[in-house]
Amino acid sequence: MNEIPYTHELETDQQVFKFITKKEIMTSKDLIHDISNLYDVIYHPPDMLTFDEKEELIEEKLTSLLISYGGLMGRMKENFPDKYETIKEIYSQITSLSQSRIRQRVVSHDRRMIAIEISRLASQAYEYVKAMEENTASSKSNQALKNAKKLREDLRSESIIMGDLLRECKTICRYLGISENNQWIDWEMNGYQGLFKTKGEAREKLPKYRLASMIFYNPFNRQLQLPHYINEIFGIAELEQPIAELEPLKKNGMMIHSSATLDELNKMLREKGSLNEDSFVSIASVPNNYIDRVINGVKNRIHEFLDEIILELEYGKIPEEIFSQIRREVDHKLTTLCPGAIEKLTITYEQLSLDKNPEIYSQVAATCRRVIKDVADVLYPPTTDVSHSENGKPIQLDDTKFKNRILEAMKLSIDSNTEKIFISSMFSYVDEFLSGIYRYASKGDHAKFNKTDATRCVVYTYLLLGDILHYYTVDKTNLEKIK
Template identity: 25%
Template sequence: MVDQSRSEHILELAKELLDDVELSRTSAESLILKASRLARWVGSEEIRYWLKLEMQGYNSSNEISLRYMTITGRWVDREKRKGYWGPLAQQEAAIIAEQAKLHAMRVPDTAGDMAFIATKKVTDEMASSTSYISKLSGIKSRVLAKLHEFVSEIYYEKQFDSLSESIFERYKSDVDSLIGESCGEVIEQIPSVMSRLAEGDQEAISQSLTTCRRVIDSFADSIFPPLEETIEIGGNQLSLAANRHQNRINAYIHQRIDSNTRKKRFRQNLANLYDRVSTGVHNEVTVEEARALFLNTYLLIGEILHLPSNDA
């Protein structure tokens, strides 16, 4: 529940920030403060430090600071280390002040030499203010673009994670229900596998794979109990005896689907899976591989249980 709340909080904050940036509905200082909160949850150390620079101002002694001076277009003369070192809020305030100054400027409505000089002075000041505003606006635009890039990556990553979790949780609930109805013994063994995988040591991994194999065997016994007779599949007579678990699972599949291609895929997946969980009991297997084998077992059982019934 805590992880879910954290994930939801990150997604909500990222969405709010994207809207703030795209709709220009809040100040630069507010954006940076809010982005810093997001960065504390998921940002890299570099991003967190960059946002700190945007709040407190840049410096000439740090490599990240100098790199982001370039990224945000702050240099006036890089060789002489001249540039706009102030935080984003300072640049935004300077833009507002300069725009007000520019708005108040008026070209004198007089004639003569003095008027020419006065007019030139005003037009030069207007050009200077316009250039200054353009430079500062460029810095602000670059900062917002970098901020948008950071927030977008977080937002779409978390949105995908949330969607994936939602899809898997719905599927898991459905599979758990089918397992509970069709083969209760199987679902009772699943927590044991998960518990051992959480331990992570080699003995626990070996035990978890042993249980995975038992899960497959129990599954076979539940959906297709042993028979003394045989069944013909693909021109081969297959025994349905108690120790022929794969044959009985394949017989169950054979009775429910017509596609030979799909039957073959099921058969190969089952054979590979059974072989890996069986040999993994005696050979070294990483915890990541063991988790993948368990998940494959679970998903295969779920897919088989979703096949139509005999009278469908």
């Protein structure tokens, strides 16, 4: 892959787009990552770098941001053409400012302010695109709900084909991103052959409705009463076929005239001295009531699946919408206040949905504490100064005392003592919860944590940040008070 040139080497928009095409389609996650990186080099550049090296590093991060933004433009143009012009207008402002940075190379203060303004504009675009992505997810959920309701009605029809129902269930799974958790749909459609190494494993792991009692006949079409030891091994059939192969058999059942199973059965009879002309097994039959049992079993499973989907999408989204509103408000304020915190929370959120490793779950608490500390560092930077409580007790405000620093910053914005007590109490609860999980994790006792614990960490963190940012506004007055 060719090395991406710095912004000052990109003289035209066409050159920027040339490099954009070399990267995959971007998402808002890519953009917030680049915004966070740009913030870091603007506000916290490595000390050992010279002035020119710092400027070069900023140019590099700006170029990466431009490429991410350009990738988003292509995505918006394809999926949201009516919103494309707004995104394009912001991009034009960013590229224009970027060229201004190049022309004002000598004036370091102006160049720094331009970089900050570019970050602000990119943050504005991030919020816009994030909203578009959430709307897309909401549209998919609505379509999945609509399909699930229709499918549940279709289940009442006697003529419905199970294969068609299962294909519709797969579509619903794709809309909701839950295909991996519903592999049974593929197994019912494509069959269970090859999934099990032995008959014993098949009998243990197959759905119970796919186990059937066999009836055996001799060459004279007489039903056989086979020895108990034969029935234990061969008397139960594991119906592993795709549902489409079983449905046509629901009227007459399944007849097996020749198979490796019959050969093995007769061989065992011969070895036991029980095989003769009358006891030779030439036909094995699975009665149609067992085929019906499979079809009804699949139908019931589909019904349960649809009921869960409808219940979750119709009623489960009420608390989800409440949390989503809080999350949007927090993300909106953090976009300009502390973009690095958003990136950490986004990655953590994705890990919760994708990873099932208890070690990952226990790491969520540490990440959430780091996010809260990142916010504290912005709201009230560490200081050697000491504050005092109402009773004169000293309050340390150094780097490790981020709880004290946040509460100290909020004192500047909250007049009500009741509200101060409430926020302090909630902070203490959340901090103790996260600290407790972190202490267990430090001892390597990851087995104590599950997805519910990790989810609570993220939810509590968002609720706490929501309250903090609701009361606290970053403005010049507060900053002057802190100074």
